[in-house]
Amino acid sequence: MDIIGVIGAGVMGQGLAQDLAQHGYQVLLNDISEEILDDAKRRIKQNLRAQRMLGNTSESGETTDQIMARITTSTTLDFLSDAQFVVENVTEKWDIKKEIYPQIDKICRDDVVFAVNTSAISITKVGSLTNRPEKVLGIHFMNPVPMKNTVELIQGYHTSEESLETARQFLSGFNKESVLVNDAPGFVSNRVLMLTINEAAYLVQDGVADAADVDKIFINCFGHTMGPLATADLIGLDTILYSVEVLYESFNDSKYRPCPLLKKMVDAGLHGCKNGQGFFKY
Amino acid sequence: MEETKIQIKDFFSRFFDVDNLADDIDIFANGYVNSLFAMQLISWIEKEFSVAVEDDDLQLTNFNSVNAITGFIERKSSIVA
Numbered sequence: 001m002d003i004i005g006v007i008g009a010g011v012m013g014q015g016l017a018q019d020l021a022q023h024g025y026q027v028l029l030n031d032i033s034e035e036i037l038d039d040a041k042r043r044i045k046q047n048l049r050a051q052r053m054l055g056n057t058s059e060s061g062e063t064t065d066q067i068m069a070r071i072t073t074s075t076t077l078d079f080l081s082d083a084q085f086v087v088e089n090v091t092e093k094w095d096i097k098k099e100i101y102p103q104i105d106k107i108c109r110d111d112v113v114f115a116v117n118t119s120a121i122s123i124t125k126v127g128s129l130t131n132r133p134e135k136v137l138g139i140h141f142m143n144p145v146p147m148k149n150t151v152e153l154i155q156g157y158h159t160s161e162e163s164l165e166t167a168r169q170f171l172s173g174f175n176k177e178s179v180l181v182n183d184a185p186g187f188v189s190n191r192v193l194m195l196t197i198n199e200a201a202y203l204v205q206d207g208v209a210d211a212a213d214v215d216k217i218f219i220n221c222f223g224h225t226m227g228p229l230a231t232a233d234l235i236g237l238d239t240i241l242y243s244v245e246v247l248y249e250s251f252n253d254s255k256y257r258p259c260p261l262l263k264k265m266v267d268a269g270l271h272g273c274k275n276g277q278g279f280f281k282y
Numbered sequence: 283m284e285e286t287k288i289q290i291k292d293f294f295s296r297f298f299d300v301d302n303l304a305d306d307i308d309i310f311a312n313g314y315v316n317s318l319f320a321m322q323l324i325s326w327i328e329k330e331f332s333v334a335v336e337d338d339d340l341q342l343t344n345f346n347s348v349n350a351i352t353g354f355i356e357r358k359s360s361i362v363a
């Protein structure tokens with residue numbers, strides 16, 4: 001397995017493409033516009049250079065350009081006919097994700113496994129969009145992908161053992177370990193994390209403490225390396241909101257109601273680190 | 283040279299408090315900065331001073347203090363000039 005399709009070149013797609021290319025995989029990176037793809041390549045390059053500067057270069061001694069040369073981009077999905085494994089990382093919205101799968105189901109070879117990189121969307125439901133539900137599984141990568149070596153591997157209702165094994169092989173190629181969990185909204189990680197972040201946003205909204213103090217309590221009192229609100233900024237406030245909305249709709253439980261302040265910030269274009277302003281300024 | 287130092291500190295101040303920052307303090311070793319900063323620093327130097335940072339330049343010793351960055355920019359600019 002050495003040619004990997006990566007759909008969506010946002011925060012996750014960029015991190016994944018970089019990590020894969022650094023480990024010798026050929027990457028086929030897709031997004032909806034040339035500008036987004038150019039921007040993604042620029043950011044990946046910046047990241048590779050920062051890593052080099054900080055002394056975390058790949059042992060292979062390759063140049064930044066050699067690594068970048070393994071990433072091929074396209075705004076159409078057709079080139080995925082060459083892919084041997086696909087990871088989809090488009091926006092956390094069902095209406096966007098659902099358009100992708102029937103297309104790649106036609107374009108990709110029959111033996112190709114599709115990994116959904118999602119924060120909360122049902123893997124089983126995604127599987128139902130294809131004629132290969134046994135080959136659809138979830139891989140919940142952590143952000144930033146090149147720095148986080150354990151992922152949640154999610155088994156949908158129809159996902160086969162064989163597909164899980166293929167995914168494990170793929171992951172071991174770039175030193176990722178996985179924890180297998182069953183398909184349920186938010187899996188393990190985000191069912192807890194999103195609720196925590198949402199509640200932290202309520203604390204700010206209700207004037208209990210400001211964002212810096214909320215985070216300070218998690219860092220200084222609980223020993224977390226990062227507070228929930230800086231974490232939210234890193235993930236992207238839009239992605240947080242969409243994930244909380246998915247949880248709310250999936251469980252039909254009011255405990256997942258999205259915090260109005262979070263909604264307002266997303267509407268105002270405050271998306272966190274990726275565009276310079278969230279709960280904190282970057 | 284002094285002007286370069288002011289520009290650098292001005293850039294640093296977007297990330298951390300530079301009030302008492304000595305020009306030779308190692309900002310990486312002293313926990314002032316993270317990799318997000320490293321990314322932005324390289325791009326900023328390239329844009330602000332119109333120099334190209336090559337793979338071989340990407341060594342911490344070129345960028346770890348106000349003095350190091352000033353020296354790097356001077357070496358790079360004089361090659362072009």
Ligand SMILES: NC(=O)c1ccc[n+]([C@@H]2O[C@H](COP(=O)([O-])OP(=O)(O)OC[C@H]3O[C@@H](n4cnc5c(N)ncnc54)[C@H](O)[C@@H]3O)[C@@H](O)[C@H]2O)c1
Pocket residue numbers: 007008009010011012013030031032036088089090091092093096099100117118119120140141142143234235236239243
């Ligand atoms: N950000 C995180 O920390 C994080 C962590 C784990 C999982 N995830 C999940 O990964 C997925 C991507 O998240 P992200 O943070 O990268 O989001 P993002 O908003 O940064 O990027 C999404 C990208 O998808 C692209 N896109 C939209 N429609 C598309 C289409 N039809 N075809 C191709 N590309 C399309 C967008 O242009 C954008 O570049 C989401 O499902 C999210 O829940 C995110």
